[in-house]
Amino acid sequence: MIPTENSYQQASEITLMQEQKLQELLAYVAENSPFYKDLFSKHNIAITAIKTIADLALIPPTVKDDLQQRNDDFLCVSRDKVIEYTSTSGTLGRPVTIALTEKDLDRLAYNEYNSFLCADGSADDTYQLMLTLDRQFMAGIAYYLGIRKIGAGIIRLGPGVPALQWETIKRLKPTAIVAVPSFILKLIQFAKDSGIDINSTSVKKAICIGENIRNNDFSLNILGKKITESWNIQLYSTYASTEMQTAFTECGEGKGGHYQPELVIVEVLDENDQQVEPGAPGEVTITTLGVEGMPLLRYKTGDICMYYDEPCACGRTTLRLSSIMGRKKQMIKFKGTTLYPPALFDLLNEREEILDFVIEVSSNDIGMDQVSLFIVPADESEECDHRIRAYLQARLRVSPHIKYVTVEEIQKIQFSEASRKAIKFIDKRA
DSSP: OOOOSGGGSOHHHHHHHHHHHHHHHHHHHHHHOHHHHHHHHHTTOOGGGOOSSGGGGGSOOBOHHHHHHSGGGGOOSOGGGEEEEEEOOOTTSSOOEEEEEHHHHHHHHHHHHHHHHHTTOOTTOEEEEOSOSOTTOHHHHHHHHHHHHHTOEEEEOOSOOHHHHHHHHHHHOOSEEEEOHHHHHHHHHHHHHHTOOGGGSSOOEEEEOSSOOBOTTSSBOHHHHHHHHHSOOEEEEEEEETTTTEEEEOOTTOSSEEOOTTTEEEEEEOTTSOBOOTTSOEEEEEEESSOSSSOOSSEEEEEEEOEEOSOOTTSOOSOEEOOOOEEGGGOEEETTEEEOHHHHHHHHHHOTTEEEEEEEEEEOTTSOEEEEEEEEESOOOHHHHHHHHHHHHHHHSSOOEEEEOOHHHHHHHHOOTTOSSOOOEEEOOO
16 A cells, blocks of 8 residues: 655646646635635635636635634535534634535545555554544544555544553554553553553554644654653654644654645745745645535634755655644743743653643733643642742743642643543633
8 A cells, every 4th residue: 555646746746736626626615605705706806817826825814713703604515415513622712613525524534544654554553542533523533534544453442541541552452553642641651650561562653643742853852752762662743623624744754744735735824924935934824625515715724833845755745844833823922932832831841840731821910921830740849849930930031820730630620521632721811
């Protein structure tokens, strides 16, 4: 089984393919999407004038607020053609529903088929899924469909419960896991406490979802290092969103998430909606290709990344995305310092004195950002408290408010009834 050829083609061939698909998309949304009909009319856009990728700049971007305010107006098919309703997590506001047709589910399977092959997967593998497949979570069903398409084995165990995860690993011998990196750390700690020799188990690789495992130079960050220092497994990072219905997944070189050009057109834009240069941060903006239910044009994801366009050592020629540097709406201005949550995650993951945490941002009386940290400390001693506070002061140059909590208290904060994964960042700003 081999990956599709599109990621190995020359740039000129990819551009021709994308421009043909773009023409088909424009005609489709002009006929079927109430939102884009209105957009084209309001801005006097003649879709026949948009012939190249560069011409996309003639179309105003679509933003999260558009999807939240006019969710149903993006639907391009009748309700009887909808097979699956998925939704965003609501991290940046009210959740958005994304409806999929049978064709969209096939596209989703094809997307993850390519992604797992990119991450050195094969029919010989068995994947233990340590994530939810319910609660309208698109990623869960996408992984399931992609693994089925490869022909690999699947163990649908769900999130949490380290004891059950290890018992299942011992009994069914999966070769790979799909999990949130911070949960992998909890697996490692449980194994150490229980006398489990993790390096003698069947698991040799992990598809890491939802959290960064690399710095912007592709080196492993603190979280990635902590995992690999204890467990001799290959880590593969993946980045996706419900709205784009497409994933950017690392190959074995670990040099960024690979682009699937037949499924999406990607732009990385600055504050003026202009394409940034390779290696410069910008907002990931996508145009979906081949989506039938709810296609999107120039959708600004809110995720800040960098891209690299030189060919990868694996042979793929398409661009690669860095780890998410932050989300635009989650940028924190704290006492003159600009922070993104992922940078804070790295700082807090680095310390042995900090067992778990949640970051909460709110607005103070004068409208400035206020940062509070809920921390599970290694112990309740004054010495531990002093080390934590001194470290944060040295690294951040400012002192956030710290509240120490128990394991039980942090779990109540991290897992609400509707949550699909552990919540590490809470934004209470107006």
